[in-house]
Amino acid sequence: MTIEARFELAYPGFSLCLDVQLPGRGVTALFGPSGCGKTTVLRCMAGLTRAVRGRLRVNEQIWQDEGHFLPTHQRPLGYVFQEANLFAHLSVRQNLDYGRRRVPQGGRPAAFDHIVELLDIAQLLERRPAGLSGGERQRVAIARALLTSPRLLLMDEPLAALDAARKNEFLPYLERLHDELEIPVIYVSHASDEVARLADHLVVLDAGNVVASGALGEILARLDLPIRLGEDVGVVLDAVVVERDQAWHLARVKFAGGTLWVRDGGHHTGHSLRVRILARDVSIALDRVDGTSVLNCLPASVAQLADEIHPALALVRLDIGGSPLVARITRRSAARLGLVPGMSVWAQIKAVAVIG
Helix, strand or coil: CEEEEEEEEEECCEEEEEEEEEECCEEEEEECCCCCCHHHHHHHHHCCCCCCEEEEEECCEEEEECCEECCHHHCCEEEECCCCCCCCCCCHHHHHHHHHHCCCCCCCCCCHHHHHHHCCCHHHCCCCHHHCCHHHHHHHHHHHHHCCCCCEEEEECCCCCCCHHHHHHHHHHHHHHHHHCCCEEEEEECCHHHHHHHCCEEEEEECCEEEEEEEHHHHHCCCCCCCCCHHHCEEEEEEEEEEEECCCCEEEEEECCEEEEEECCCCCCCCEEEEEEEHHHEEEECCCCCCCCCCEEEEEEEEEEEECCCCCEEEEEEEECCEEEEEEEEHHHHHHHCCCCCCEEEEEECHHHCEC
């Protein structure tokens, strides 16, 4: 199952040229700075903007090609915007019923109770949108979109209107959707923390062009992309909890290449999770260092070096048993250590710095 998307269009001062093959399941993030074309891509997928030259195939169904254009109301999709756009005069239940009524005749209706439970909105059903918080409104908006039984879910920066505290409360609900939804999700964001937690596939856009497309972990570890993430440069690793040290509230997780000590998030042994390691939290040593507070010291090899934006800094891509890791160090340190591709080193990572 795949999504094939090709769109070309031009406005005064802006043009879009996109040609990608995306997974037909999981979350694909469109990532890039404001004005790079992310929302335009979503509008083309939804049929709200018609590209002069375009093709969109969603899991074997053609929505647009040279001689065919399915209008928006005939496309089996859900669209969640930055603002919830709920009907203010209707209760939450009535807003959800509106979504259910949009299921095409003969279509398979979504399970109302399951979606309500998944997004934890049962206690909100009789309330009006004006009495909801921003995060609650967005959860209702997502539920309404899912109740249309879409074959594709489009999400345009759904957390942009939330402050940091509400955003952190909301992200676990999106993670639950990631784990349970069988339909593809196209997720637009310029926030790297959202992308790292939710996406499986990443498409990086810059000035209307695709500069990278592929599995999240591999794209984040690349050093050659023109879009730099600043303090958020890092990698994401898929891991499994293999041990819990309840005395010290730590957990040991295993990934392809080794194990890491991280803060215990309460997950049981065998639980799969995603860990994020920022480049600023990785240091490099030529020899294993004992007698230090750093709990994670892993054998690695230098795969690539690249200059950072600031002339004092360098990025070093490391290979740990086939898994990538990125370190940000000073160019002076890189020269003092004599780092070159193929060289064996030790990567040091503080347990408190691993984001899981």
